Amino acid sequence: MNNTFNTPACQGAEQRRMRGDIKLLTPGLLGMLFGLIMVLALALLVAGSRMLLAGIASYQTDAFLENWSAKAEEPSERAWQIAHEAARRAIDLYPTANGVYLERLGLIQQWKEFRRPYGAPQAMGSRQAAAQAFREAIAVRPNWPDNWTALAHAKLYLSEFDTEFHHVLAQAHVLAPWRIGVNRRLAEIGFITWPRLDVMERESILESARRTVAYSPVESKKLFAIATNTGMTDALCNSLPKALKTIRKICL
Template identity: 30%
Template structure:
């Protein structure tokens, strides 16, 4: 009987140890989930703050002042830093913040630098108010942010078309720009926003595109003009602005 009691005591101690271990794991898991939820919530709040600025700039149609740009840039960066894992959506938003800075300024016609700005530098060394006036700095950062977004969401056609436009604004059209246009078309052949962006980028970069990419640009222009009168008018204006009005009249318009 003594032996039976001893074994029973050992069994109860082992059961108690297992229960305590399970309780510890549950508590740790709960704390981890709470921290994860908190980070996601903070990331989302900062993302929405940056998104509000972008929506406002889009509605007004004006370039942001230095203070607004700095606030939006900081919020977009925090949304990336606070997110528990890599997020193409948050990087895309940061790219759009940089896109809006100096969007009225003339495009740069010099070749793009051979090496891009590392994404880590965007997070660690924001431009802020002091750097907001540097046109080319914002454009090169837009390229870097959009490249990072595309690397995380390679099948999202909107991100690819935004990267193409960012490259067009930041430097002279090249083979990579043509490749991005073809890829955007492959991923989103019937998406109106993608068709519009391919049309604009393609007409502006026409002289440096190969024949295959030119055919794609013309097809996207044909699809774009069918969406609405406003789209048709915009394509006509692009044709006039780029010296391609006759081509648009003969090869695009019905």
């Protein structure tokens, strides 16, 4: 068996080797290394600053969206412009594509002509821009069901019931088995577009409705109101188990 001992002679040789390596770091090389470190530090500082500013702009966008949702009315042109600029600024400042910021931009676009009916020619520009923002958000976060639901809603506003509409509706349903907010929105979209859905799509919509009713009394009442407004109470009530209708005190 060969044993290697860390003798004083070996230690001395190792120290001489290390001193030789240090000598290789000439002043020029040290300057280049220092410069590289400074460049990297500056790049990190710039990226961090951009992310901070993007976050501030996104917070401003969120504040507008919450305010408009609470009032349930179209914003003024001035308010919309400020919110839109903030949404664009958040996207432009962030170092990489951000699915959350893209989705918020789409929502801002939808609010511009919020009160106009589905398929209104005057609203096509902003609604097409909203749909495109949601497509870009999906490209960044393909497994996020909210983005798919948002695109389905945008297609509804555009009255575009094409292959893409049916695809995004199915994707949202698959990706959100128990995300109640998504299921409620899917049920609403499905109730509105019921005549355009095939048998399998209708069953998926009713499954989303059952999930929503089963979740809580509050969600149950919201969905029943949606069904009433869209003339879908019979379809909803016929799809619910008797025990669930009794518990939720609906369809009795």
